[in-house]
Amino acid sequence: xxxxxxxxxxxxxxxxxxxxxxxxxxxxxxxxxxxxxxxxxxxxxxxxxxxxxxxxxxxxxxxxxxxxxxxxxxxxxxxxxxxxxxxxxxxxxxxxxxxxxxxxxxxxxxxxxxxxxxxxxxxxxxxxxxxxxxxxxxxxxxxxxxxxxxxxxxxxxxxxxxxxxxxxxxxxxxxxxxxxxxxxxxxxxxxxxxxxxxxxxxxxxxxxxxxxxxxxxxxxxxxxxxxxxxxxxxxxxxxxxxxxxxxxxxxxxxxxxxxxxxxxxxxxxxxxxxxxxxxxxxxxxxxxxxxxxxxxxxxxxxxxxxxxxxxxxxxxxxxxxxxxxxxxxxxxxxxxxxxxxxxxxxxxxxxxxxxxxxxxxxxxxxxxxxxxxxxxxxxxxxxxxx
Amino acid sequence: xxxxxxxxxxxxxxxxxxxxxxxxxxxxxxxxxxxxxxxxxxxxxxxxxxxxxxxxxxxxxxxxxxxxxxxxxxxxxxxxxxxxxxxxxxxxxxxxxxxxxxxxxxxxxxxxxxxxxxxxxxxxxxxxxxxxxxx
Numbered sequence: 001x002x003x004x005x006x007x008x009x010x011x012x013x014x015x016x017x018x019x020x021x022x023x024x025x026x027x028x029x030x031x032x033x034x035x036x037x038x039x040x041x042x043x044x045x046x047x048x049x050x051x052x053x054x055x056x057x058x059x060x061x062x063x064x065x066x067x068x069x070x071x072x073x074x075x076x077x078x079x080x081x082x083x084x085x086x087x088x089x090x091x092x093x094x095x096x097x098x099x100x101x102x103x104x105x106x107x108x109x110x111x112x113x114x115x116x117x118x119x120x121x122x123x124x125x126x127x128x129x130x131x132x133x134x135x136x137x138x139x140x141x142x143x144x145x146x147x148x149x150x151x152x153x154x155x156x157x158x159x160x161x162x163x164x165x166x167x168x169x170x171x172x173x174x175x176x177x178x179x180x181x182x183x184x185x186x187x188x189x190x191x192x193x194x195x196x197x198x199x200x201x202x203x204x205x206x207x208x209x210x211x212x213x214x215x216x217x218x219x220x221x222x223x224x225x226x227x228x229x230x231x232x233x234x235x236x237x238x239x240x241x242x243x244x245x246x247x248x249x250x251x252x253x254x255x256x257x258x259x260x261x262x263x264x265x266x267x268x269x270x271x272x273x274x275x276x277x278x279x280x281x282x283x284x285x286x287x288x289x290x291x292x293x294x295x296x297x298x299x300x301x302x303x304x305x306x307x308x309x310x311x312x313x314x315x316x317x318x319x320x321x322x323x324x325x326x327x328x329x330x331x332x333x334x335x336x337x338x339x340x341x342x343x344x345x346x347x348x349x350x351x352x353x354x355x356x357x358x359x360x361x362x363x364x365x366x367x368x369x370x371x372x373x374x375x376x377x378x379x380x381x382x383x384x385x386x
Numbered sequence: 387x388x389x390x391x392x393x394x395x396x397x398x399x400x401x402x403x404x405x406x407x408x409x410x411x412x413x414x415x416x417x418x419x420x421x422x423x424x425x426x427x428x429x430x431x432x433x434x435x436x437x438x439x440x441x442x443x444x445x446x447x448x449x450x451x452x453x454x455x456x457x458x459x460x461x462x463x464x465x466x467x468x469x470x471x472x473x474x475x476x477x478x479x480x481x482x483x484x485x486x487x488x489x490x491x492x493x494x495x496x497x498x499x500x501x502x503x504x505x506x507x508x509x510x511x512x513x514x515x516x517x518x519x520x521x
Contacts, residue, residue, distance in 0.1 A: 051472065051474075052474070053513065178476050178480075178511060178513070179480055179507075179510065179511050181479075181480060185480075186479035186480055187479065188476070188479065263472060263514065265513035265514055266513055266515065267513050268510045268511070273513075275472060275474075275513070275514075328478070328487065328488070337479075338478065338479035339478075339479055340474075340475050340476050340477070340478045340479035340480070340511075341474055341475040341476075341488075342474055342475075342476050342513070343474060344472045344473045344474040344475070344493075345473075345475075345488070345493040346473040346488075346492060346493040346494050347472055347473060347474075349493065
C-alpha cells in the first residue's frame with residue numbers, strides 16, 4: 001500500500017520536533033537495507049544540495065533616493081555596469097557582467113559577493129535629468145545595510161543534469177566548463193549527482209512554484225520554472241535513463257546570505273559567474289517519492305559532449321554515469337581521461353546537511369508548490385531571419 | 387640521498403654558462419629541469435630538481451653562487467588558499483603529475499606537493515583564484 005503523508009503532517013512533526021530527516025546521500029544505504037516501504041514509513045523528509053557555477057544569476061537592488069533625486073539611466077557598481085531601465089533607483093546587476101576596468105578578473109558576481117560580505121561598493125550613475133529628477137550624475141558608496149533591497153533573483157539555476165565536456169580538437173579551449181585540454185586530455189562535469197535537487201525529484205512532483213528552498217545560506221523560493229526549462233527523459237535500449245533539462249528560477253534576500261554558500265568565480269578565457277548554493281527538501285509524500293530520492297550515482301547517466309566542435313549541436317561521444325565520473329577517470333574511445341567536477345560535492349553535502357539541521361531546529365518549514373511547472377515545453381533555437 | 391627544488395636566476399653576464407652540465411659532471415648530481423625561461427640578452431630562470439648527497443648538493447650550489455647565478459630554494463612552490471577553495475575539483479584534471487585530488491571520503495581537495503613541477507596549470511584552472519605558484 002502506498003503510504004501518504006501530507007505537508008501539514010510533516011510541518012506539524014517539524015514543529016513538535018518529531019520529524020525524521022536524512023540527506024539524499026544518507027537515504028541510499030537506508031533504502032538498500034530496509035526497502036522502499038519501510039523507509040517510506042520511517043522517513044519524512046530527504047534533503048538535497050548543490051553548489052556550482054550558475055551563470056544566469058543576478059541581484060535586484062534599490063538604493064533609495066538622493067537629494068536632489070536622479071533617475072539613473074546608466075549605472076556602474078565597482079565599474080561593473082548594471083541595468084537601470086527600471087524606474088529611478090531600481091537596477092538589476094547580472095552575475096556575468098564584466099568590469100570595465102578589470103575585465104574578466106572582476107564582474108557582477110564579485111560585486112554580489114562583496115555586497116554579501118558587507119564591503120563598500122562604489123556607485124556611479126548618470127542621467128539626462130528631468131523636472132522631477134533633475135540630477136544628472138552621482139558618485140557614492142553603498143553597502144548592503146545602506147540600501148533598501150538586495151534581492152537575489154536568478155532566472156536559471158539548479159540545472160537538473162549537465163553534459164560531460166571534452167575536447168577532441170588540437171587546441172586547448174577555455175569554456176564555461178573549464179579548461180579543456182586537446183585530444184581528450186581531460187573532461188569536466190557539473191552536477192552533484194545523487195545529491196542534486198532536480199535529480200531527486202525528476203518529475204517535479206514536490207518542486208514547483210512556491211517551494212521554499214535553501215538559497216545561498218538564506219531561505220528563498222522557487223518562483224517559476226527556470227528559463228530554457230525543457231525536461232526530458234531519454235531512455236536507451238540498455239535501460240540507461242537520462243533525466244535532463246529541468247531548471248529553476250529562484251529568489252531570496254541577498255542581505256541574509258553568506259559567502260560560505262554563494263561565491264564569485266572566474267573561468268579563465270570565458271568570464272565571470274556566480275557559484276550558487278541551493279538545497280531543496282523533498283517531502284516523502286508517498287513511496288514513489290522515496291523511490292525517487294533513493295537514486296544513486298550509478299543510476300544517473302549523462303552524455304559526453306565534444307566542446308571542440310564550435311557549433312550549437314555538438315557531437316556526443318557516449319554516456320557515462322556519476323559513479324564513474326566521481327571516481328576521477330573515465331574511458332573515452334579507449335583512452336583513460338582524467339575528470340574534473342566543477343560543482344563541489346563536499347559543499348553540496350554540507351548544504352544538504354545544513355538544511356537538515358535547520359528543519360530539525362524547527363527553523364525551516366516545507367511549502368507545497370502553489371502551482372506545478374508546465375508540461376510539454378519546447379527548447380527553441382534563435383533563428384536568423386533577414 | 388637528498389632532493390631539493392631550486393630556482394636559478396641568470397643575468398646577461400652568466401646566461402651562457404652551462405650550469406646544468408657542470409652540476410651533473412663535476413658534482414655528480416641528478417638534475418631534472420622542471421621549467422626554463424631564457425632570453426640571452428636579458429637573462430633567465432631555471433627551475434630544477436636536484437638529487438644527490440648532501441655534501442655534493444651544497445658544493446654544487448656554492449659553485450652556482452660563485453659564478454653569480456641567483457639561488458632560491460623552493461620549499462613550497464604551490465600556495466593553496468584553503469579558505470578560498472570550495473573543493474570543486476576544477477584543477478584536478480589539468481594537472482600533468484597528479485598533485486591534486488579529491489579525498490574519496492570527504493570529497494575535499496588535497497595536494498601532494500612532492501609531485502608538483504610548478505607548471506601553473508592549476509592556477510589558471512581555479513575558478514576561485516585559490517591557487518598561486520611562486521616562480
